Amino acid sequence: MSDLEKLRTFITSFTELVETKPEEKEIFEKGGQLLKQLVSADDWLPDEYAKPHPQYYQQFLLHADPLERFSVVSFVWGPGQITPIHDHTVWGIIGMLRGSELSQGYTYTSDQQLIKSGDPVRLNPGSIEYLSPAEGDLHQVNNASDSDVSISIHIYGANIGAVKRSVYKEDGARKLFISGYTNTALPNVWDRSKELNY
Numbered sequence: 001m002s003d004l005e006k007l008r009t010f011i012t013s014f015t016e017l018v019e020t021k022p023e024e025k026e027i028f029e030k031g032g033q034l035l036k037q038l039v040s041a042d043d044w045l046p047d048e049y050a051k052p053h054p055q056y057y058q059q060f061l062l063h064a065d066p067l068e069r070f071s072v073v074s075f076v077w078g079p080g081q082i083t084p085i086h087d088h089t090v091w092g093i094i095g096m097l098r099g100s101e102l103s104q105g106y107t108y109t110s111d112q113q114l115i116k117s118g119d120p121v122r123l124n125p126g127s128i129e130y131l132s133p134a135e136g137d138l139h140q141v142n143n144a145s146d147s148d149v150s151i152s153i154h155i156y157g158a159n160i161g162a163v164k165r166s167v168y169k170e171d172g173a174r175k176l177f178i179s180g181y182t183n184t185a186l187p188n189v190w191d192r193s194k195e196l197n198y
């Protein structure tokens with residue numbers, strides 16, 4: 001199986017899943033299985049979408065569903081990099097591909113304060129994490145390593161590059177943002193000419 005065949009198979013299967021208009025619970029069950037399969041081997045992500053930036057964590061778009069029902073992003077952490085506290089407003093499934101990351105959940109109280117909810121969750125290669133807006137989807141994520149690159153694959157229940165959401169300061173101050181994508185070109189998962197054996 002060529003590198004991109006794994007990604008294409010994932011995209012096709014996930015599209016078939018969203019075609020059935022599943023509830024979030026079913027997306028987490030079935031979509032989580034599909035993502036688990038995708039991150040079970042770290043041999044398919046092209047280097048171009050695995051490059052860290054010395055200062056900023058990178059978000060490479062791997063696929064956007066044309067109806068914007070989901071998007072697939074490779075999240076590349078340089079050593080020690082960390083996100084602000086943020087929400088998503090749409091469901092998310094995160095699969096750890098390489099290295100490790102730590103996700104600290106937060107609760108936004110009715111008087112606009114942030115409280116840590118529980119201990120940080122550590123994702124190691126092959127681990128899956130679920131983010132549900134209904135259950136609270138605020139977190140701060142960091143590369144668990146100060147020396148190595150870490151990469152996780154994120155599936156969101158929309159084109160995340162179009163979703164208005166918020167970042168939060170420790171004091172609870174909230175600011176709207178839309179996250180961007182690092183790349184301008186997508187991996188070409190649709191070239192199947194290599195499949196001809198003769």
Ligand code: FE
Pocket residue numbers: 086087088139141
């Ligand atoms: Fe997040």
